[in-house]
Amino acid sequence: MYKDEQFCETCYLNTMILIFKFEISSFMKTIKISALLVANQLDMKGIKAFLDLKPLADTSSELLYGFGGDKYQYYFNYGVVVFAGHSDDEIKVAVRTIMPYQKSPNPQWLRDDHEISIQDGEMLFEFDHVVVNRLDDKVLRIAMFNLAQSVALDYYHSVSENLLTEIRGFSRDLETSGTLNINRTNMLKFIGKALNTQNDIADNIYIFDAPDQVWDDEYLDKLHKGLMRHFDLRLRFSEIEYTLRIIEDNLSIFREISNQRTSTMLEWIIIILILVEVLNLFISKIL
Numbered sequence: 001m002y003k004d005e006q007f008c009e010t011c012y013l014n015t016m017i018l019i020f021k022f023e024i025s026s027f028m029k030t031i032k033i034s035a036l037l038v039a040n041q042l043d044m045k046g047i048k049a050f051l052d053l054k055p056l057a058d059t060s061s062e063l064l065y066g067f068g069g070d071k072y073q074y075y076f077n078y079g080v081v082v083f084a085g086h087s088d089d090e091i092k093v094a095v096r097t098i099m100p101y102q103k104s105p106n107p108q109w110l111r112d113d114h115e116i117s118i119q120d121g122e123m124l125f126e127f128d129h130v131v132v133n134r135l136d137d138k139v140l141r142i143a144m145f146n147l148a149q150s151v152a153l154d155y156y157h158s159v160s161e162n163l164l165t166e167i168r169g170f171s172r173d174l175e176t177s178g179t180l181n182i183n184r185t186n187m188l189k190f191i192g193k194a195l196n197t198q199n200d201i202a203d204n205i206y207i208f209d210a211p212d213q214v215w216d217d218e219y220l221d222k223l224h225k226g227l228m229r230h231f232d233l234r235l236r237f238s239e240i241e242y243t244l245r246i247i248e249d250n251l252s253i254f255r256e257i258s259n260q261r262t263s264t265m266l267e268w269i270i271i272i273l274i275l276v277e278v279l280n281l282f283i284s285k286i287l
Helices: 002-027 044-051 088-097 137-177 184-204 218-230 233-286
Strands: 030-042 062-066 072-076 080-084 102-118 129-132
Touching: 030 088, 030 137, 044 062, 062 137, 072 137, 080 088, 080 137, 102 137, 129 218, 137 184, 137 218, 137 233, 184 233
Parallel strands: 102 129
Antiparallel strands: 030 080, 030 102, 062 072, 072 080
16 A cells, blocks of 8 residues: 555656646747858848838848747848748748849758757757747847858858869879969969958958947857857858968969969060071071
8 A cells, every 4th residue: 555655656746747847848938040041142222122121130231120929030141041930931932032132042052950948047058959048139139140150151161162172183183294284264263263252251251250239238248159159150260261271372383383384485485486587587688
């Protein structure tokens, strides 16, 4: 009899614990954030005129909109759109809607998903989840901003790695054949592509500049710094910078080789012209 009572008490306690956990989880609000790089650039003026809503934030490079029910859309001029509280179907519809304002659309969207939850206690950063004890549009904006930077860095990492792969191909040809198998025009195009990548990174990635809204809010500043560490933004930015420096060093050598080749060709042209002139003089004297 005593064992039965003990067993019932244990079952009751386990049931109460489960109920308590369920009640806690039901009060812990969670919002899914999805960042997509859909194009190389977005027409911010066009999007603003098309949506015809008053944005929560409005600059030349960013537009943040709130739609109620914890739904937000954050547009960045470097081709990234971040959604908070939207389903996948809603995201697809929204991206298709702004298709006319996408410059050089990306056929394969780069995407990163994260969740943010509110719960009493310390700020926590997990693999794909952030826990905060305050959740408002300012907190969401900082989380969406950092996720957008993370996706943009993924894109620039891919671009820089592709450039490095091409450089390695030229270097291998130089090693095996002793000649640089690229003409001056294509080399200049390649240099332009590398320079544009560097300029885009400088314009769009704000690793060393904190967003204005964190300056007067200690909690937002702590969240911003925590998310930068969580997404390894500084480390990934440094890796891209290092890759671009390698590309720049290789291109400098290739330019010297190309200039030397051009200089040699000009020397031969001059020699040939001199020979032609001497022959003409010689022939005219004979005749």
